[in-house]
Amino acid sequence: MVRVVLATSVLVAAARSRKGASFQLLSMLPSRDFEIALTVALYTEWQAVLTRAEHLPPGASADLALGFVRYLATIAHLQEVHFLWRPFLRDPDDDMVLECAASSGSEFIITHNMKDFRRVEELKIQAITPGDFLQLLRRKP
Numbered sequence: 001m002v003r004v005v006l007a008t009s010v011l012v013a014a015a016r017s018r019k020g021a022s023f024q025l026l027s028m029l030p031s032r033d034f035e036i037a038l039t040v041a042l043y044t045e046w047q048a049v050l051t052r053a054e055h056l057p058p059g060a061s062a063d064l065a066l067g068f069v070r071y072l073a074t075i076a077h078l079q080e081v082h083f084l085w086r087p088f089l090r091d092p093d094d095d096m097v098l099e100c101a102a103s104s105g106s107e108f109i110i111t112h113n114m115k116d117f118r119r120v121e122e123l124k125i126q127a128i129t130p131g132d133f134l135q136l137l138r139r140k141p
Helices: 008-016 021-027 040-050 062-075 092-104 114-123 130-139
Strands: 002-006 034-038 108-110 126-128
Touching (some): 002 008, 034 062, 034 092, 040 062, 040 092, 092 108, 108 130, 114 126
Parallel strands (some): 002 034, 002 108
């Protein structure tokens, strides 16, 4: 099973539209093909960002968003981070995503912000969009 880290941008995109690859990817969870990795720091960011009014779907509440984030935590591989890679990327929030991926042995960081994760390949991690990751899953035998 492939282990991945979901950048917050994927969760925001899924909350905004049910038609995109982000929503489709989250709809597949739990999956036999991939497992998400999660750290306390990333979980905290998900909570903070997804409960902002501008990221809530119409008619949804912050409690509903928190419930979804809690659900993701129950199916995720929970990872402790014992080594910080900071500063490695330009944004400390992106470093937190990278640390989750490196510590958990994740092969991919799934994100909409590819340019923010350019250096992750130095650590044998690949940044990939949700759409490209879905195509990768479809090609898998």
